[in-house]
Amino acid sequence: MMELTRKGEYAVRGIVYLATQPEDKVCLLSDIAAAVDVPATFLAKIFQQFSKIGLVKSYRGTGGGFVLGRAADRITLLEVVEAVEGPIIPNRCVVAPGECPRDVFCNVHPVWKRVQVQVRDVLEKVTLRDLAGL
Amino acid sequence: MMELTRKGEYAVRGIVYLATQPEDKVCLLSDIAAAVDVPATFLAKIFQQFSKIGLVKSYRGTGGGFVLGRAADRITLLEVVEAVEGPIIPNRCVVAPGECPRDVFCNVHPVWKRVQVQVRDVLEKVTLRDLAGL
DNA sequence: TCCTAAAAGGATAATAATAGTCCTTTTAGC
DNA sequence: GCTAAAAGGACTATTATTATCCTTTTAGGA
Ligand code: SF4
Ligand code: SF4
Numbered sequence A, B: 001m002m003e004l005t006r007k008g009e010y011a012v013r014g015i016v017y018l019a020t021q022p023e024d025k026v027c028l029l030s031d032i033a034a035a036v037d038v039p040a041t042f043l044a045k046i047f048q049q050f051s052k053i054g055l056v057k058s059y060r061g062t063g064g065g066f067v068l069g070r071a072a073d074r075i076t077l078l079e080v081v082e083a084v085e086g087p088i089i090p091n092r093c094v095v096a097p098g099e100c101p102r103d104v105f106c107n108v109h110p111v112w113k114r115v116q117v118q119v120r121d122v123l124e125k126v127t128l129r130d131l132a133g134l
Numbered sequence C: 001t002c003c004t005a006a007a008a009g010g011a012t013a014a015t016a017a018t019a020g021t022c023c024t025t026t027t028a029g030c
Numbered sequence D: 001g002c003t004a005a006a007a008g009g010a011c012t013a014t015t016a017t018t019a020t021c022c023t024t025t026t027a028g029g030a
Helices: A006-020 A029-036 A040-052 A077-085 A109-124 A128-132 B006-020 B029-036 B040-052 B077-085 B109-124 B128-132
Strands: A056-059 A065-068 B056-059 B065-068
Touching: A006 A029, A006 A040, A006 A065, A006 A077, A006 A128, A029 A040, A029 A065, A040 A056, A040 A065, A040 A077, A077 A109, A077 A128, A109 B109, B006 B029, B006 B040, B006 B065, B006 B077, B006 B128, B029 B040, B029 B065, B040 B056, B040 B065, B040 B077, B077 B109, B077 B128
Parallel strands: none
Antiparallel strands: A056 A065, B056 B065
16 A cells, blocks of 8 residues: 555656766766666656656757756655655545545544645655765 | 555445444444445455454354454554555565665665654554544 | 355456557757 | 757556455354
8 A cells, every 4th residue: 555656666766866966967868767777768758747847857959868957955755756646645535625525524534634744744854865865 | 646545445434334333233234335335345345354354253144244353442544454455565665675676775765664654653543443433 | 944144255347557668759969 | 961869649568446246155043
């Protein structure tokens, strides 16, 4: 239960690797993929998602590649994970009131909410700089 | 991400309902299923899992049904969830050292461990008695 | 002992999600 | 115009989820 998918795992690996590189260095997707041992075509999709929301900046054509969209200490693990896995939702009822008709009287509901807060809290306190370990 | 499956949700609903009943009352699966709005055939499978590990006691034949295997305040939400969803594993590397060859130098690894601890902690502190709301 | 109630177990099936691959298109540098 | 590299789209294989249905076992009661 609550397992990160490969996609999520690959996403973290890839962007953490970027964070270990000099911040002005434009990295090739193929290099990143090789370095973190992820299928390049799959990682491409992931970085496209990152790019759309500005987590990374991409340059096309010769000399192109990727750099972080912000300083490594201003990107949290939570952002990275949510970018590819979607929001942290331990149970559908936490997403919005009314999702489950039982939520008005349900005592379990607040527990899932608590789980959500705790997980988000852990992930939010970790930045790419922490993970790069420099 | 981290979403409980229907099975898990149904499992919680079903056993919480049992906890709201008088503790010596043998409840029919069909009644439980109707009360918590879950397909009876599906809930049957879930309660079979509960039964195997003693979370509920089952009686077959006429007058049969289910009762809690222990007092409601001695069954935690964690146990219930893990019974049907398996252990709380935010990422494969937390299950055992060596699962991922990178874990020796990986800074992300301990974060997932922390997530695991936090989630387990929240769920462990809640018992069926709390959830039954009596 | 036979009938009926009820859970246990097993097989199967439809749908959705995951984990990719491959090909074409766009963009940019030389 | 050639080449490098990311972006986008279509497609596929595998696995997990969400069930349903049928048969078997167990037990109670007439
Ligand atoms: S935990 Fe309660 S509110 Fe949430 S989905 Fe389950 S029954 Fe509904
Ligand atoms: S978080 Fe680190 S140790 Fe865990 S699977 Fe990913 S790379 Fe491996």
